[in-house]
Amino acid sequence: MKGAAAVMRSELIGLAGVVERNVYLTKRYFLWDVAFFVWTVANTLTIVFIAKGFEATGATIDVNRATTSLLIGAVIWAYLGIIFEFLTETVAWERWEGTIEYTFMAPLSRSMHLAGQGVFAIIYGLARAALLFVVVAMFFDLSLPDANYAAALLVVTVASISFIGIGMMTSVMPLISPEKGMQLGFIAQGILLVVSGVYYPVSVLPEWMQWLAKISPATYALEGAREAIIEGAGVSAMWDEIWPLIIIGIVSVPLGLWVFARGERYAKHHGKLKRSG
Amino acid sequence: MLDTAEEITMAPEVAVDGVAAVEVVDLRKDFIRRKKREGLRRARKRVAALDGVSFTMRKGETLAILGQNGSGKSTLVRLLSTLLLNDGGRAVIFGHDAEREPRAVRRLVNRVSVEASFFKKMSAVENLSYAARFYGMAPSQTRDRIPEILARVHFPKDRLGDSMENLSRGTQQKVALARALLTSPVLLLLDEPTTGLDPRSKLEVQQFIREIRESHDATVLLCTHDLAEAETLAERIGILDAGKLIALAPADELKQRYESETLEDAFFAATGKTLEDEEEGEDE
Numbered sequence: 001m002k003g004a005a006a007v008m009r010s011e012l013i014g015l016a017g018v019v020e021r022n023v024y025l026t027k028r029y030f031l032w033d034v035a036f037f038v039w040t041v042a043n044t045l046t047i048v049f050i051a052k053g054f055e056a057t058g059a060t061i062d063v064n065r066a067t068t069s070l071l072i073g074a075v076i077w078a079y080l081g082i083i084f085e086f087l088t089e090t091v092a093w094e095r096w097e098g099t100i101e102y103t104f105m106a107p108l109s110r111s112m113h114l115a116g117q118g119v120f121a122i123i124y125g126l127a128r129a130a131l132l133f134v135v136v137a138m139f140f141d142l143s144l145p146d147a148n149y150a151a152a153l154l155v156v157t158v159a160s161i162s163f164i165g166i167g168m169m170t171s172v173m174p175l176i177s178p179e180k181g182m183q184l185g186f187i188a189q190g191i192l193l194v195v196s197g198v199y200y201p202v203s204v205l206p207e208w209m210q211w212l213a214k215i216s217p218a219t220y221a222l223e224g225a226r227e228a229i230i231e232g233a234g235v236s237a238m239w240d241e242i243w244p245l246i247i248i249g250i251v252s253v254p255l256g257l258w259v260f261a262r263g264e265r266y267a268k269h270h271g272k273l274k275r276s277g
Numbered sequence: 278m279l280d281t282a283e284e285i286t287m288a289p290e291v292a293v294d295g296v297a298a299v300e301v302v303d304l305r306k307d308f309i310r311r312k313k314r315e316g317l318r319r320a321r322k323r324v325a326a327l328d329g330v331s332f333t334m335r336k337g338e339t340l341a342i343l344g345q346n347g348s349g350k351s352t353l354v355r356l357l358s359t360l361l362l363n364d365g366g367r368a369v370i371f372g373h374d375a376e377r378e379p380r381a382v383r384r385l386v387n388r389v390s391v392e393a394s395f396f397k398k399m400s401a402v403e404n405l406s407y408a409a410r411f412y413g414m415a416p417s418q419t420r421d422r423i424p425e426i427l428a429r430v431h432f433p434k435d436r437l438g439d440s441m442e443n444l445s446r447g448t449q450q451k452v453a454l455a456r457a458l459l460t461s462p463v464l465l466l467l468d469e470p471t472t473g474l475d476p477r478s479k480l481e482v483q484q485f486i487r488e489i490r491e492s493h494d495a496t497v498l499l500c501t502h503d504l505a506e507a508e509t510l511a512e513r514i515g516i517l518d519a520g521k522l523i524a525l526a527p528a529d530e531l532k533q534r535y536e537s538e539t540l541e542d543a544f545f546a547a548t549g550k551t552l553e554d555e556e557e558g559e560d561e
Contacts, residue, residue, distance in 0.1 A: 010413030017410020021396070021403075028398040028440070098394035102456075105358045106411035107383040113411075268362045271308055271355075 014108035018116025019123075022086070026124065037128065044074040044136045047199065052140075065230060067140050071133065072225050073198040079129040079156070080163060080193065080218065084185035086121035087167030090114060092174040092182050101273055110264065111257050114171070118164035122157065129156070146232025155224030155238055158245045162217035165252025166192070172263030175272055192218045217248045296372045298464060298496040299334040299357070305365035306352050306520075326352040328520035329366065336463075339490055339497040341511035342522075343504065343544060345552055349520040350500035351390075354468045357498065358388050370464055384412070387462035391469040393449035397442040401427060401452045404441060405459055412460040419459075426455045430485055447478025454485055458493070465489065467499045471506060479506075486510060502552045504540045514540070518548040 051066035094100035173181030196218035213219045224241035227233035306327040355361040359379040373381040430451040471479040515525040535546035
């Protein structure tokens with residue numbers, strides 16, 4: 001029992017070490033993060049202004065509701081991008097720095113290594129998403145008297161477990177293709193969101209895409225966040241979104257770890273870990 | 278080429294408790310190399326980076342492996358540090374099979390390679406903290422230990438907070454040694470640790486390797502193509518040529534065996550090549 005506790009302690013220290021390293025790197029690259037945030041704000045504005053644009057062309061829409069709905073979609077898009085970026089960096093950044101062999105020959109389990117990356121991604125991503133929401137909302141005269149931000153935060157956090165699982169699957173790709181592997185994160189992000197109703201209801205999609213929407217965690221994250229912020233729904237009212245997210249999370253995390261382990265084994269068999277590989 | 282693989286394997290380098298520090302038996306690693314396109318098909322061929330290598334090391338021994346670039350030295354280090362999976366044979370570290378028990382092996386091994394390899398924007402202390410956490414060392418354990426180890430490698434105190442990118446290559450390599458030492462490895466794998474360093478840094482790093490060996494009772498496998506370094510640091514020297522370990526003996530014995538005045542001549546007599554030549558076998 002003592003042995004198991006010691007192993008678990010050691011594993012948790014390793015997990016915290018990954019978070020600690022990301023804190024160091026975020027501090028060192030802070031101005032780059034600011035620049036990237038400015039780009040994200042600009043990108044989000046181009047989408048959210050669409051609601052006002054429709055009104056200006058004579059369309060009759062609830063501008064407040066449409067603007068908020070687009071804003072939530074754009075913020076979730078940006079959040080998912082951060083999650084996938086951090087997970088993909090598990091391999092990509094370390095390959096670039098040349099540290100990957102030292103990390104992969106250490107006795108920390110890969111699940112804790114990836115979990116550490118995921119924990120930091122969620123903390124950083126949620127803080128950034130909240131700031132993005134506030135900054136972009138200031139450009140519009142949004143009225144959100146019933147918004148339940150705590151419930152929105154909860155549903156996005158639960159969805160994040162599934163996002164981490166999917167991110168683990170894509171993060172191994174830079175091991176297999178050092179030059180192009182990172183792109184798979186963007187591909188996964190785009191596919192997830194297009195079938196999940198990022199800027200539109202899922203009901204407008206072709207039927208086969210609606211089926212895909214049912215297994216996408218982003219669908220439930222978007223629906224839940226919109227219900228909480230626009231309708232003011234509480235946690236109990238969002239159970240229809242939360243239980244599928246729990247199930248998808250239970251499946252996607254072990255699947256993500258399995259895919260990563262397969263990729264790592266392939267890389268070790270073919271000598272792809274080294275920097276010049 | 279007087280040695281046979283069998284003679285080398287049979288060398289009785291076993292620790293007092295009966296477990297060899299390192300036992301490598303008929304170890305083999307192939308890489309697939311793409312050849313030029315022939316018509317619509319691109320032919321591939323299998324190249325042996327390590328071809329049936331066998332040797333044992335006793336606890337506390339320093340063994341140097343000499344070989345040209347591409348002879349299989351780095352592949353051997355990567356196999357022992359669980360970064361590659363072998364295609365045959367086995368490598369056993371203090372009784373743990375590198376392929377079947379990689380996590381047990383990882384607790385025992387650390388490595389310094391030719392490239393210092395750090396997060397370049399992070400400081401030496403930050404990089405060492407990150408490395409230590411992966412070995413289960415909490416902040417309370419590293420708070421004092423990291424500055425102590427850095428002091429041992431003569432790392433300047435006033436540069437503890439500097440980014441690695443602002444440190445000289447020699448200083449970075451000392452931090453790499455400190456990183457390896459931090460985790461108290463019982464097997465230290467040194468893959469050309471002084472290549473590219475200026476003479477002063479080289480001597481300092483070599484002196485530190487001696488200190489590690491003496492103070493930590495570590496077993497050291499040194500891969501190098503620096504003959505003087507091998508001769509001064511190692512008790513036995515192996516010659517790796519095209520993935521095969523063709524000789525393994527103390528330096529004097531090698532010179533005697535190949536009727537050579539110097540280790541360089543012995544290497545040439547054994548392989549028919551100079552150390553500066555480059556082979557094509559490894560690292561595909």
